[in-house]
Amino acid sequence: MTLTLAMAVPAGVLAQTGSDKTEQTEQQKNGQQPAEEQQGDGAQQRTLAQIRLSVGDGQSTPTFKAGEQTDLTINVMNKGNLDAQNVQITPVVENVSDWPFDMSKLNYDRSLGTIKAGEQASAVWGSEEEGLLTVREDVTGQSYKLVFRITYDDGENACETTKYVFVKTEAAPKEEEPSGGQNDGNGQDGPEGGTGQDDGQQSSGGGTGIPGTVDDTDSGQDFYADAGGVYNSDPIVSGGSESASDGSVPRVIVTGFSTDPAEVKAGSDFKLTVHLKNTSKKTAVSNMLFDFQAPASGTDAAAEAPAFLPTSGSSSVYLEKIAAGGTKDISIELNARADLVQKPYSIEMSMKYEDKNASQFEGNSSLAIPIKQEARFEFSEIQVAPDTVAVGEEANITCSLYNLGRVKLYNVKAKFEGDAIEGQEQFIGNLESGATGMIDGIVTAVAEAYEESNCRLVLTYEDDAGNVSTVEQPFTMSVMPEADYTDMGMMEEMPEESGGIPMPVILLTAAAVIAAVAVVIALVKRRKKKRIAAEEEELMDEVERLTEDEHQQP
Numbered sequence: 057m058t059l060t061l062a063m064a065v066p067a068g069v070l071a072q073t074g075s076d077k078t079e080q081t082e083q084q085k086n087g088q089q090p091a092e093e094q095q096g097d098g099a100q101q102r103t104l105a106q107i108r109l110s111v112g113d114g115q116s117t118p119t120f121k122a123g124e125q126t127d128l129t130i131n132v133m134n135k136g137n138l139d140a141q142n143v144q145i146t147p148v149v150e151n152v153s154d155w156p157f158d159m160s161k162l163n164y165d166r167s168l169g170t171i172k173a174g175e176q177a178s179a180v181w182g183s184e185e186e187g188l189l190t191v192r193e194d195v196t197g198q199s200y201k202l203v204f205r206i207t208y209d210d211g212e213n214a215c216e217t218t219k220y221v222f223v224k225t226e227a228a229p230k231e232e233e234p235s236g237g238q239n240d241g242n243g244q245d246g247p248e249g250g251t252g253q254d255d256g257q258q259s260s261g262g263g264t265g266i267p268g269t270v271d272d273t274d275s276g277q278d279f280y281a282d283a284g285g286v287y288n289s290d291p292i293v294s295g296g297s298e299s300a301s302d303g304s305v306p307r308v309i310v311t312g313f314s315t316d317p318a319e320v321k322a323g324s325d326f327k328l329t330v331h332l333k334n335t336s337k338k339t340a341v342s343n344m345l346f347d348f349q350a351p352a353s354g355t356d357a358a359a360e361a362p363a364f365l366p367t368s369g370s371s372s373v374y375l376e377k378i379a380a381g382g383t384k385d386i387s388i389e390l391n392a393r394a395d396l397v398q399k400p401y402s403i404e405m406s407m408k409y410e411d412k413n414a415s416q417f418e419g420n421s422s423l424a425i426p427i428k429q430e431a432r433f434e435f436s437e438i439q440v441a442p443d444t445v446a447v448g449e450e451a452n453i454t455c456s457l458y459n460l461g462r463v464k465l466y467n468v469k470a471k472f473e474g475d476a477i478e479g480q481e482q483f484i485g486n487l488e489s490g491a492t493g494m495i496d497g498i499v500t501a502v503a504e505a506y507e508e509s510n511c512r513l514v515l516t517y518e519d520d521a522g523n524v525s526t527v528e529q530p531f532t533m534s535v536m537p538e539a540d541y542t543d544m545g546m547m548e549e550m551p552e553e554s555g556g557i558p559m560p561v562i563l564l565t566a567a568a569v570i571a572a573v574a575v576v577i578a579l580v581k582r583r584k585k586k587r588i589a590a591e592e593e594e595l596m597d598e599v600e601r602l603t604e605d606e607h608q609q610p
Contacts, residue, residue: 110133341378433457
């Protein structure tokens, strides 16, 4: 069952994404101007009418303490060039534990009215009049992912987009000092990618830049932001002769982990290194056995294979001992399945160990390892029509973009560049996995050019975290020199010879012949370059064969 509430999303936008069902309108159908046209340098610029809503612009990531009463504010900005009307924000809560606030009301709808292009509106939840929001007492210090839906229209068509943001929480302080010299569990954040601990522990969720962690040693939990994390359970006595004389239970916890390489890609092998610590100040532990198990995951419903498999075939690791208050590392080589989607995946680590009295203990920890899917796409053959133009003329360039990967490409843009051409950037939009995008642009020839690969298609896109990538695809376009017709108007005053061909006709014919000769010369030069290159390559191959024959002779 899905519980849908209209709530605010706090400011902190560590990552935001959306499955935009539509953020643009059909210009002609809606009776609006399809574009703003500006004439310059012989090129025509067209701007696509669209609505692009973003959240959290100019806001920092908030931290909410357990039990405090607070308010939530979120900025919604229209980065498009079309007004968004009847804007409403509605968070989607699938599980109560995923929401860090007490839900004292059934409806938290917030209507923002019309957000004009380039402007923003703020939605506020919690006030003295309607009552402040209360942070849950049981928040553990983890970062919460808040998903919400935004609906709007452009006057005719209804639109919907889904976004998410992350906010931080701070657990309630503990009364007792934690064992092992660790922090007091107040959830202080360290620098980007660190753990915020004073005892020198280093924890990284695969080296992907963790904003902060909370170490609650009484509950045995370490939480990491969206990049990955660790969970530790309390140990239990499973057998043995007797427990420690003072009745204490030695606890072994996971203080963090790292991966090599730092970014784990689906289908690749990686080394997982787990950092362990014996929190007991008096009791050493020994004869330690660790076992790693990952739950079944993947896009193939019929395949029940785990998300991670050990490359050696064994999922167990043995460690001789950890001294009282000491630390050790264990490592295992794993392989991530190729069909994993891009998100963090958990791996369970069970542990068995003994103290000096041969008392046996068992414990469990969970690691969250983020998996990345590489963007894979291809271009079709780039078509130029006409294939040869003169300086000052225009050409139409088209090709298709195939998204062959498992990840969505966001805000795809394309532009044709080169020393001989000028063109405008084209916005393609978001491209789903397995989808095809069309690139269709008009360029103007500005300089003479005959070289191979003298032009390029520049493609830019973003991933779900907003990171921008750029790819270039070269292609060839022949540009002839501009024909000179400056003296044509003067020929009308010249007298015509009786019985002869008119002079303007002769000049036009001569100009056409000159242009044709220029094209032929350009093509001959181009073919000559190709022939010379082929002959040189053939000569080099012959030299290599002769060299190999000399080496083979006794």
